[in-house]
């Protein structure tokens with residue numbers, strides 16, 4: 769039988785624990801009111817992040833690139849009871865929608881939203897993290913990785929999204945833009961980083977999973 773990826777994906781969505789009403793509402797409002805809704809973490813990737821966070825049971829999570837808050841809400845579900853997720857978003861126009869859905873998710877006391885440029889905010893966060901999710905502009909992935917690495921606890925994890933960059937990394941003719949170059953640089957950098965063990969999960973647009981030795 770020749771199964772298509774779409775059939776498998778639809779079955780996985782149907783059989784998995786359903787998306788919460790809040791996340792459905794967040795997806796609807798993002799699609800209606802916000803630019804580039806393609807940036808939203810979808811239902812299945814949201815579940816992957818939620819379940820991996822539940823397996824790690826972090827005390828502290830750092831997210832770079834909040835957008836409208838979907839992935840922050842998913843990741844926060846794995847936090848230990850007194851745990852905290854810090855999420856950084858540079859676009860102030862997204863603040864209201866983020867705060868609205870963080871509030872509706874009932875995780876207001878667990879999620880701290882920082883509005884501003886991650887490259888300026890990260891150095892001000894005086895704490896160590898168990899889990900870091902990088903999902904911001906692709907050209908700064910390596911800079912962000914280098915900046916956060918010392919803030920990651922030994923044995924902690926970094927997840928980085930979109931490391932296949934819509935397949936553009938495979939086509940030499942499409943590698944001239946700064947985002948594609950940024951992703952190629954990042955993938956090469958982490959592959960050669962002796963401080964880390966990495967695994968590229970070839971799902972959706974590619975999720976890099978990095979464990980600090």
Ligand SMILES: C[S@@+](CC[C@H](N)C(=O)[O-])C[C@H]1O[C@@H](n2cnc3c(N)ncnc32)[C@H](O)[C@@H]1O
Nearest residue numbers: 807809833834835838839857858885886904905
């Ligand atoms: C792909 S979206 C994030 C999607 C979100 N994690 C989710 O799953 O719904 C990328 C976001 O990163 C933000 N961003 C990009 N560069 C940034 C930076 N230097 N500092 C903070 N946020 C940044 C963008 O404004 C955008 O909202």
